[in-house]
Amino acid sequence: MVAYKSKVVERIRLPSREQRSRALEEAGYNAFNLSADNVFIDLLTDSGTGAMSDDQWAALLRGDESYAGSASFDRLESAVADVMGFEHVVPTHQGRGAENVLYGTLLSEGDVALNNTHFDTTRAHVSNQGADPVDCPVSGAHNPETDEPFKGNFSLEEARAVVDEVGPERVPLVILTITNNSAAGQPVSVANTRRVRAFADEIDATFVIDACRFAENAYFVTRREDEFADATVAEVAREQLGHADALVMSGKKDGLVNVGGFVATDDESLFERCKQRAILYEGFPTYGGMAGRDVAAMAVGLREAVEESYVEDRVEQVREFGAMLEEIGLPVYTPTSGHAVYIDAGATFPEIPPDEFPGQALVCELYREGGVRGVELGSFAFPETDRPELVRLAVPRRTYHREHFDHVVETAEAVLEKRDEVSGLEIVSNPAVPELRHFSAALEPLSAEPATVTDTNTD
CATH class of the missing domain: 3.40.640.10 (Type I PLP-dependent aspartate aminotransferase-like (Major domain))
Structure with a gap:
């Protein structure tokens, strides 16, 4: 049972595919560098993005x-x-x-x-x-x-x-x-x-x-x-x-x-x-x-x-979202969490090795196909750690409704249909703090001409 109703709304728009492709390239294939105006469904984080009562x-x-x-x-x-x-x-x-x-x-x-x-x-x-x-x-x-x-x-x-x-x-x-x-x-x-x-x-x-x-x-x-x-x-x-x-x-x-x-x-x-x-x-x-x-x-x-009605609605919304993605064949980390659905990008793109960042490739394709922004939490975000190639789709609190999740599912289906056409990526610009490189590093698809890596770490 939904524990709230909407009192204020915000208009959102889906940019054209051409606009999305251009925005992705200008962002260095890093979702953190995308303008929010160019994002249709924003699942980058649940941190500070929810609706207040x-x-x-x-x-x-x-x-x-x-x-x-x-x-x-x-x-x-x-x-x-x-x-x-x-x-x-x-x-x-x-x-x-x-x-x-x-x-x-x-x-x-x-x-x-x-x-x-x-x-x-x-x-x-x-x-x-x-x-x-x-x-x-x-x-x-x-x-x-x-x-x-x-x-x-x-x-x-x-x-x-x-x-x-x-x-x-x-x-x-x-x-x-x-x-x-x-x-x-x-x-x-x-x-x-x-x-x-x-x-x-x-x-x-x-x-x-x-x-x-x-x-x-x-x-x-x-x-x-x-x-x-x-x-x-x-x-x-x-x-x-x-x-x-x-x-x-x-x-x-x-x-x-x-x-x-x-x-x-x-x-x-x-x-x-x-x-x-x-x-x-x-x-x-x-x-x-x-x-x-x-x-x-x-x-x-x-x-x-800590109100029962709020937190039950919150967690169950995420669980239902995960079930919707599982139903179309996307490999979802189970059990689902309370704040996000995590996708196994390594299983989604088995031909892309970890050093070509399959999670970041999935993040880019979700945006390109439907204006959906997620975040990679695999080898790009956590270099030199033994973790699976995950993509997190974090759900803002009290913000999105069933129609929004339907759009994400349709977008994911489009990505799965074209999975054989997706290439890995390489880093072309690194920030000074390696633990935080996923916030600002720039990448390029490996199908593009090779580029020289720029490392801004002067230590």
């Missing part, structure tokens, strides 16, 4: 823009305490600002950070501190076809092997990302969270939960973990998050806002250290780089995110 819009008008001691911050602090269970909050302009504040406080040169799977900005922030980001996914995490309920879990076996190799003194930080975005958005069980908590205590490390999609994760727990079959999403969220020493949060996901994030903790010492770093990089600790109106909207959004 009428209560959130009302909160915008009530926002307190005081530089210090804002009433909007008081509302956010109260919401974080009620929904997530943490006393201290350091607001930031978005999730990567929160990563900078927290990981810049906790990590030093030569450290190792363990994660079920680092996402792109997390990996970059860890590396930026001179630390080594190490992934510890469970064995089935990168298998698109198995039906295990919690493929996002953290592997204690992998983590202990790392600690045995480098020593516990070099591992000050253990991160659990829920849901596990880089492992196709798969959820993490509460039982696994408890074990990770015990492991962090064992090696005297700080345990951080990346809580961007905490409500979606909690919904999966209520459906898949027997202990919580009779629990509410709100109850599971409090239980799971309560095992962490600190949270890093992008409000642009399960905060249901277009901008904002925060660090939350009950550790007074860590709070004070984060607060000082936030003043340097984000702003005063009661606004953190956001307008007061945005802080107020996020306070409302956090409470809405």
Whole structure:
């Protein structure tokens, strides 16, 4: 059952095929470089792209823009305490600002950070501190076809092997990302969270939960973990998050806002250290780089995110979208996640090897055929990592309807019909930060004349 109705609409247009082909070429075959005006259905990300509720819009008008001691911050602090269970909050302009504040406080040169799977900005922030980001996914995490309920879990076996190799003194930080975005958005069980908590205590490390999609994760727990079959999403969220020493949060996901994030903790010492770093990089600790109106909207959004009717509609919409794509023969990563459908591009284009980026080829063809923008999360986004060639079609919250997904399915069918004509790509321009190359690198189809690679990294 749909839990909302539309009150405001936005006109969208589908550019002609000729316009799409030209736009793709001008963007260097990188979907991040496309103008949004040239995109018909935008599934690049679910981060900050959703529609806010009428209560959130009302909160915008009530926002307190005081530089210090804002009433909007008081509302956010109260919401974080009620929904997530943490006393201290350091607001930031978005999730990567929160990563900078927290990981810049906790990590030093030569450290190792363990994660079920680092996402792109997390990996970059860890590396930026001179630390080594190490992934510890469970064995089935990168298998698109198995039906295990919690493929996002953290592997204690992998983590202990790392600690045995480098020593516990070099591992000050253990991160659990829920849901596990880089492992196709798969959820993490509460039982696994408890074990990770015990492991962090064992090696005297700080345990951080990346809580961007905490409500979606909690919904999966209520459906898949027997202990919580009779629990509410709100109850599971409090239980799971309560095992962490600190949270890093992008409000642009399960905060249901277009901008904002925060660090939350009950550790007074860590709070004070984060607060000082936030003043340097984000702003005063009661606004953190956001307008007061945005802080107020996020306070409302956090409470809405754990409402049963909202989160059930959200996750079920994504599940139905995945089923529609499976029905036409597209190889979909299963089970589907709570925020996106992940496509196995390696199976879609078996003739294109990983070093020719089959995922990026699929992203380009979806745009060329129907103006649909997705994102590659395979060998292009994560070089030198052992991950499947995935394309993520992220669904903005409370934004698209059945007709939009019908168009995506028709577009995917057109791509499948022409799959033998699709070539791989090569990189012709690299950015300075290799962990973030997929945001701005330029490519060319291998069917074109060979080009000289331009590397802007001057290190």
